[in-house]
Amino acid sequence: MPVPELLVLFGSQTGTAQDQAERLGREARRRRLGCRVQALDSYAVANLIREPLVIFVCATTGQGDPPDNMKNFWRFIFRKNLPSTSLCQMDFAVLGLGDSSYAKFNFVAKKLHRRLLQLGGSALLPPCLGDDQHELGPDAAIDPWLEALWEKVLGLYPVPLDLPVIPPGIPLPSKFIFQFLQEAPSTGSGELSITSSAPQGPASELQPFLAPMVANERVTGLQHFQDVRLIEFDITGSGISFAAGDVVLIQPSNSAAHTKQFCQVLGLDPNQYFVLQPREPGVPCPPGLPQPCSVRHLVSQYLDIASVPRRSFFELLACLSPHELEREKLLEFSSARGQEELYEYCNRPRRTILEVLCDFPNTAGAIPADYLLDLIPQIRPRAFSIASSLLAHPTRLQILVAVVQYQTRLKEPRRGLCSSWLASLDPQQAGPVRVPLWVRSGGLVFPETPGTPVIMVGPGTGVAPFRAAIQERVAQGQTENFLFFGCRLRDQDFYWQPEWQKLEERGCLTLVTAFSREQEQKVYVQHRLRELGALVWELLNLRGAFFYLAGNAKYMPTDVAEALISVFQEYGGLSNSDAAAYLANLQRTLRFQTETWA
Amino acid sequence: GISASQLVAVIWDKSSPEKALKDLVDRLQRLTGSEGQVLMENVNQLLQFNNNKVKTASKLCSALTLSGLVEIKELQREALGPEETQSVQEHLGYHSDTLISVQITGKKPNFEVGSSSQLKLSVSKKSSPSVKPVVDPAAAKLWTLSANDMEDESTDLIDSDELLDPEDLKKPDPASLRAPSCGEGKKRKACKNCTCGLAEDLEREKSKQQSAQPKSACGNCYLGDAFRCANCPYLGMPAFKPGEQVLLSTSNLQDA
Numbered sequence: 001m002p003v004p005e006l007l008v009l010f011g012s013q014t015g016t017a018q019d020q021a022e023r024l025g026r027e028a029r030r031r032r033l034g035c036r037v038q039a040l041d042s043y044a045v046a047n048l049i050r051e052p053l054v055i056f057v058c059a060t061t062g063q064g065d066p067p068d069n070m071k072n073f074w075r076f077i078f079r080k081n082l083p084s085t086s087l088c089q090m091d092f093a094v095l096g097l098g099d100s101s102y103a104k105f106n107f108v109a110k111k112l113h114r115r116l117l118q119l120g121g122s123a124l125l126p127p128c129l130g131d132d133q134h135e136l137g138p139d140a141a142i143d144p145w146l147e148a149l150w151e152k153v154l155g156l157y158p159v160p161l162d163l164p165v166i167p168p169g170i171p172l173p174s175k176f177i178f179q180f181l182q183e184a185p186s187t188g189s190g191e192l193s194i195t196s197s198a199p200q201g202p203a204s205e206l207q208p209f210l211a212p213m214v215a216n217e218r219v220t221g222l223q224h225f226q227d228v229r230l231i232e233f234d235i236t237g238s239g240i241s242f243a244a245g246d247v248v249l250i251q252p253s254n255s256a257a258h259t260k261q262f263c264q265v266l267g268l269d270p271n272q273y274f275v276l277q278p279r280e281p282g283v284p285c286p287p288g289l290p291q292p293c294s295v296r297h298l299v300s301q302y303l304d305i306a307s308v309p310r311r312s313f314f315e316l317l318a319c320l321s322p323h324e325l326e327r328e329k330l331l332e333f334s335s336a337r338g339q340e341e342l343y344e345y346c347n348r349p350r351r352t353i354l355e356v357l358c359d360f361p362n363t364a365g366a367i368p369a370d371y372l373l374d375l376i377p378q379i380r381p382r383a384f385s386i387a388s389s390l391l392a393h394p395t396r397l398q399i400l401v402a403v404v405q406y407q408t409r410l411k412e413p414r415r416g417l418c419s420s421w422l423a424s425l426d427p428q429q430a431g432p433v434r435v436p437l438w439v440r441s442g443g444l445v446f447p448e449t450p451g452t453p454v455i456m457v458g459p460g461t462g463v464a465p466f467r468a469a470i471q472e473r474v475a476q477g478q479t480e481n482f483l484f485f486g487c488r489l490r491d492q493d494f495y496w497q498p499e500w501q502k503l504e505e506r507g508c509l510t511l512v513t514a515f516s517r518e519q520e521q522k523v524y525v526q527h528r529l530r531e532l533g534a535l536v537w538e539l540l541n542l543r544g545a546f547f548y549l550a551g552n553a554k555y556m557p558t559d560v561a562e563a564l565i566s567v568f569q570e571y572g573g574l575s576n577s578d579a580a581a582y583l584a585n586l587q588r589t590l591r592f593q594t595e596t597w598a
Numbered sequence: 599g600i601s602a603s604q605l606v607a608v609i610w611d612k613s614s615p616e617k618a619l620k621d622l623v624d625r626l627q628r629l630t631g632s633e634g635q636v637l638m639e640n641v642n643q644l645l646q647f648n649n650n651k652v653k654t655a656s657k658l659c660s661a662l663t664l665s666g667l668v669e670i671k672e673l674q675r676e677a678l679g680p681e682e683t684q685s686v687q688e689h690l691g692y693h694s695d696t697l698i699s700v701q702i703t704g705k706k707p708n709f710e711v712g713s714s715s716q717l718k719l720s721v722s723k724k725s726s727p728s729v730k731p732v733v734d735p736a737a738a739k740l741w742t743l744s745a746n747d748m749e750d751e752s753t754d755l756i757d758s759d760e761l762l763d764p765e766d767l768k769k770p771d772p773a774s775l776r777a778p779s780c781g782e783g784k785k786r787k788a789c790k791n792c793t794c795g796l797a798e799d800l801e802r803e804k805s806k807q808q809s810a811q812p813k814s815a816c817g818n819c820y821l822g823d824a825f826r827c828a829n830c831p832y833l834g835m836p837a838f839k840p841g842e843q844v845l846l847s848t849s850n851l852q853d854a
Contacts, residue, residue: 046745049733072748078755079744083737089730100770107762114761131770135777329824340777345824349834359822359837411834 004157005034009043010057011070011108015377017059017097019310020130020142024055024095026312030166031150032159040070045077049086053153056112059097062443063594064104074108077115087121091156093149094123095142099132101554106130124152136339137347139311143336169331171319174370176285177277184273185292202239205381206287208251208436209238211397213427219400221492227403228461228493229423230387233435236395242386244469245444245595248397249381251301251436252418258354259300265357265364270296274369288378303372304379305354306417308346311339313353316375323362330363349408382418385442385465385550385595391475397437400464400495402552443595444469444548450478453545455536457560459486459514459525460493462551465595467496469548470509479508482539486514486525526556526563536564537571540586547586549594557596599674600626603633605662605704611641613685633706655700667704674701 006028010021021037028035040056048054061067066074094116096109106129113127128145130138159165166172203209215232242248254262263270273292276285285291289302299305311334318330332338333345345351353376357364367375388398403423404416425433446454446469454473456466463485470481483500487493490513503509512532514523529536539545549560561583568579586592600606606626610619626636659670678697744753818825822837838844 044745045748046742048745049738049741052730075755076745076748078758080754080756081740081744083734083740085731085734085737086741089733100775103767105766105769107766110766111758111761115758118761131775133770134775140777325825333824343777351823355836356824359824361837409834412836 004159005036005053006153007043007051007054008035008037008057009040009054010037011040011059011067011073012057013059013061013067015380016138016310017057017067019312019377020095020097020138021055021057023312024057024146026172027146027150029172030168031154032163032165033153033157040073042069043073045073048090050089052089052091053156054090054092055095055149056092056109056116057095057097058108058112060099060102060104060106060108064102064107066108077112077119082119084118085120087116087119090116090121091124092116092121093125093152094127095130095145096127097130097132097138101133125149136343139336139339143339168315168334169319171316171371173279174368174374175279175283176370176373177279178369178372179275179277180369181273181275181292184271184294203438205249205438208249208438209235209240210434211235211238211437212432212434213425214396216422216425216427219493219495221489224488224492226493227405227423228495229401229403230495231399231401231422232388233397233437234395235397240397240439242390242397242439244386244389244446244472245442245465246386246439247383247442248386248399248437248439249383250418250422251381252379252421254300254303254305254379254417255421255424256300258305259296262299262303262305262354262357263295265354265361266367267365268295268299268369270294270299276373286373286378298372302378303376304417305357305376306352306415307377307379308350309353309356311342313356313375314342316371317360317363317367320367320371321360321363322366323360326360326363330360349410350414351410355410355412379417383597385468386439387464387467389468389471389475392471397439400461400467402461444550444593445590446473447546450476451480452478453480453482453539453543454478454548455482455484455539455545456548456550457484457525457529458548458550459484459553459556460551461495462549462556462596463495465550466548467499470503474503474508480543480545481508482510482512482535482545484512484514484525484528486516486523486528488515488517490515490518524559526559529560529563530567533567533571536567540591541572545591547592549592550596552597554596557594599701600629602629602631603703603705604630604673605635605637605667605702606630607637607639607658607700607702609639609641609699635704655698655702658700658702662702662704667706669703669705671703672700673703675699 006024008021008024008028010017012018012021018039025035025037040058058070059067094109094113096106098106098109100106106127109127109129113123117123125145125148128141130141132138134140201207211233213231214234215230217230218227219230220226220228259270262268272295274295275292276289278285286302289298314330315334318327318334321327321330333342346356384399384401386397387400388396390396401419401422403419404414405420406414408414422435425435427433442465444465454469456463456469458464458466463483466483470483473479473481481503485494485500487495490497494513494515500509500511504511512525512528514525514528516522516524540547547564549557564583565576565579568574568582569576572579572582574582583592608619608623608626623636623638627634630636655672655675659672662670675698678699683697744750817840818827819830819832820838820840820842823833823835826833832844835844
């Protein structure tokens with residue numbers, strides 16, 4: 001009797017949905033079901049009509065949008081020409097991850113569930129709506145849903161009696177085997193080369209361009225609470241091209257100190273080299289790792305030891321622990337009833353993988369190298385809006401980086417991996433400092449028709465993409481640029497102030513500022529929008545202006561949208577619902593665009 | 599290339615000499631055997647009455663299916679040569695550049711009296727996964743064709759927003775977002791072998807406890823936050839070796 005097979009397809013932006021998908025894979029294997037776990041855009045969707053059992057794990061990101069690695073699938077699945085009986089062979093379930101503080105809560109999961117029904121699929125369960133707003137995170141919804149799912153699935157595919165469920169506490173086989181080499185390879189590969197078989201081409205995630213850093217300048221006043229840097233890269237010879245609104249992705253590394261500490265705690269020799277072998281045939285080796293690879297390279301460039309571990313980390317660690325006291329605690333942290341405690345220990349204070357391993361030294365010292373890639377996720381690249389235009393600075397790429405640092409109840413302050421790493425690099429030192437990066441299209445597109453005015457609202461570091469846009473437009477002779485910029489104090493965080501001044505003098509820019517802390521009451525960009533409502537209305541309604549919003553806040557977009565609605569009502573004489581419809585129409589025609597980050 | 603059990607359609611008109619036609623049909627019948635069939639179709643009739651038996655190759659296939667044959671397969675099609683096309687035009691007044699002759703094969707199904715075959719019903723979705731309708735080949739083809747052209751931007755998409763209803767916009771009740779046991783704020787826990795008195799205090803539901811000494815009575819402080827009790831002065835610091843000197847700043851000595 002063939003082993004019943006389950007297909008888990010995921011769409012993940014930050015890795016959470018992927019982690020849940022892999023959890024499903026492990027739970028399936030424990031129940032002796034065959035299981036394949038793949039990103040939606042990596043799956044050959046032509047085969048979907050033949051799949052009998054599929055679980056979709058999908059996050060909702062941005063403004064109700066699907067994650068990047070399911071965007072192609074999303075465009076396909078809504079095609080009108082797909083027959084309504086296509087998926088009649090399929091039993092499916094949808095597990096969604098989202099945040100109920102957003103209006104479009106779990107829209108991707110909800111829409112997908114209904115569309116699959118339209119295409120003839122049979123739902124095993126209603127969709128699971130995992131919610132970041134729950135005190136215990138998405139697991140609060142996912143745990144009971146998974147129990148119900150397995151009941152349904154095992155009802156359809158009962159497991160043969162001679163193959164019992166693999167209980168929790170027993171580890172599943174590792175995905176890879178580490179074959180350590182006796183000697184370092186003579187070619188000394190590792191640091192700079194990625195996969196040798198990958199073809200040269202435009203810079204990408206698989207083959208980033210190693211850009212020399214030429215400037216790293218603090219642009220906030222020394223009294224200011226935050227260290228913000230203007231960083232410049234030389235991209236000569238990279239073949240990289242970009243336009244205003246595009247985004248650069250940077251692959252950070254762990255610090256030397258953390259790398260050393262990790263190796264010490266696990267008893268690894270950083271100078272040793274190894275070759276990876278997948279345990280099951282047909283499983284590819286991770287594309288981001290050279291072969292052979294050094295332990296130092298693995299720990300500093302690949303393993304995300306500075307990330308906050310997920311529940312699955314504790315689950316696997318418990319299985320690997322030889323120490324009674326530590327094992328007991330780890331099992332508690334992986335159980336459903338231990339989630340509250342785990343949240344207090346780990347999530348709330350933002351405790352890192354490395355810190356947890358230091359708290360469980362006996363277990364850490366006993367981790368077999370084979371399990372490192374199952375245990376610790378890969379470092380994810382970070383995206384930054386490009387802050388310069390090739391028309392103003394050919395061969396250069398600039399970004400504005402706020403160094404993330406804050407305190408939780410842990411004594412050691414929390415630091416952003418990428419921003420701290422970039423801040424620590426000194427271009428003045430001997431020898432070039434190189435940063436792996438590549439470019440992709442951003443969410444902002446600027447109008448090509450000459451004579452179109454552009455209104456940009458970019459408080460704080462949100463002004464970065466607009467600096468690129470303004471440089472580009474001015475170089476093209478487009479002078480109707482309206483920038484609403486907000487910050488705390490004009491002498492502390494007023495980025496590019498001299499540049500704006502010159503442009504204003506040349507008549508290429510109208511700048512409206514909001515300094516939140518210069519007076520008793522807070523003044524923000526949305527207040528300025530209302531004050532200049534007549535102008536905003538005229539630009540939008542009579543001049544066909546495009547409106548942009550960028551920045552770092554969850555609520556700022558809502559506040560700005562509300563300000564616009566009231567401007568439409570007051571100066572356009574529109575009713576509340578007509579004003580909302582007007583805004584919706586601007587969005588549909590790409591005349592209202594946002595790029596916000598959490 | 600005619601062989602046994604094939605179905606052959608002979609399209610004729612009045613210009614075909616009767617004897618030659620009969621000879622042809624006899625030969626075809628011998629070749630196709632008892633399993634096959636030879637159909638005679640007068641082209642005038644076909645054109646005049648728009649006969650639904652044979653019009654296009656696909657209509658012929660459906661006609662054969664309806665008449666009970668299985669495994670219908672189109673083997674070959676050939677455009678009529680210029681002479682043949684000319685002949686059709688001259689004799690029938692029917693002009694078309696796209697006339698073809700089609701060769702189709704079919705089989706009589708092997709039904710013995712008393713044989714049975716399972717009906718595929720799509721009704722039950724309950725216990726067994728095998729009771730699923732077969733994917734309609736036409737639907738499968740459409741899906742596959744579409745899937746093999748993922749880059750195609752020109753196909754129309756349905757508006758996914760139309761799949762939603764007002765219920766979907768409702769925010770969850772904030773009470774449903776709390777952890778089950780939470781009510782009065784963070785839970786304070788005593789460690790496993792508590793000897794510092796915290797366990798007793800929690801039982802008596804005292805709200806706060808002063809922690810004056812940096813030295814612990816329960817002896818678990820060195821283990822790390824996962825094992826420390828809620829009023830441990832070392833909370834927030836990494837694990838250390840027992841007896842190791844660890845400096846606490848004065849802020850650590852105050853209550854959390």
